[in-house]
Amino acid sequence: MSTNKSIEFLQEMAIFVKVIETGSFSETARQLGHTPSAISRSISRLEKALGTQLIQRTTRKLALSESGKQVHVHCLEMLNAAQTVIESSGHFSEKPKGIVRISVPKAVGHYLIHPYIPEFLERYPDVDVQMLLEDRHIDFIDDQIDLAIRITNEPSLGLKGRKLIDIEHVIVATPEYLKKMSNPNHPRDLKAHQCIYLGEQPSDSKWKFQKGRTTTTVQVKGRYSANHTGIRLDAALQHMGIASLPYFVACSALKTGKLVQVLPEWYFKTYYSGGAWLLYPPTRYSPSKIQVFIQYLAEKLKHEDFLI
Missing domain, CATH: 3.40.190.290 (D-Maltodextrin-Binding Protein; domain 2)
Structure with a gap:
């Protein structure tokens, strides 16, 4: 697809991401102020342009096809990049702002991360934090999170990461x-x-x-x-x-x-020992709210000594 064609279908790509986020053509239409038929035509135009079926439709739910999963990842990166532009990525005069969603194992969140959140919120008054205490491995896209802390000696392939501390x-x-x-x-x-x-x-x-x-x-x-x-x-x-x-x-x-x-x-x-890694999806466009949160945690925890 040429650059001109790519620009032509930017809106369809954004609508495609929204459909997957809501799981419904009608809910997407409601949120965007369109009709369900208009949303359906938009997805059909994108599928025709790409030459592949993106969404498998049934009367009860929508599901991504194999090619749709790959396209969705790239379209989501495009929207994240656009959001980064809007927020100016903190590289210009604007301060970090927005919400940081982070998934953390329960004990790590309670004893290691939570104690430092009040100071972070005071330091960055335009940044909010939503901490999800989960011991299960979550999906960055499905669970709509920005960061995850996982205890491992081998961080997941396909993710970027920063080791915070060792846990014994x-x-x-x-x-x-x-x-x-x-x-x-x-x-x-x-x-x-x-x-x-x-x-x-x-x-x-x-x-x-x-x-x-x-x-x-x-x-x-x-x-x-x-x-x-x-x-x-x-x-x-x-x-x-x-x-x-x-x-x-x-x-x-x-x-x-x-x-x-x-x-x-x-x-x-134990199976629960290893490094506490702060993981995030690989992207060149990391919003300033994410950058400052990662740097803040790394700086705070590097002074802690949790080795026996």
């Missing part, structure tokens, strides 16, 4: 609990203890440890499991047992002596 896990208990029940000297001693673990899947109760070249796995048990980090922390503080926690959650209580690390000479291995 520990097992902890109160001095009172250990005085009552004895302090384990070896991972196998955990079998005699009440252990507080995640409990989302069977492997969560199989705790793995490494010391030098020695690796051992222990099937722990306990009367209480919880898939909420804050609850496991509170349970440990109430002397209910030995809890598995991210170090960044336990470190404050460890420093004050309310908790002590159990088996500190053994490295506690």
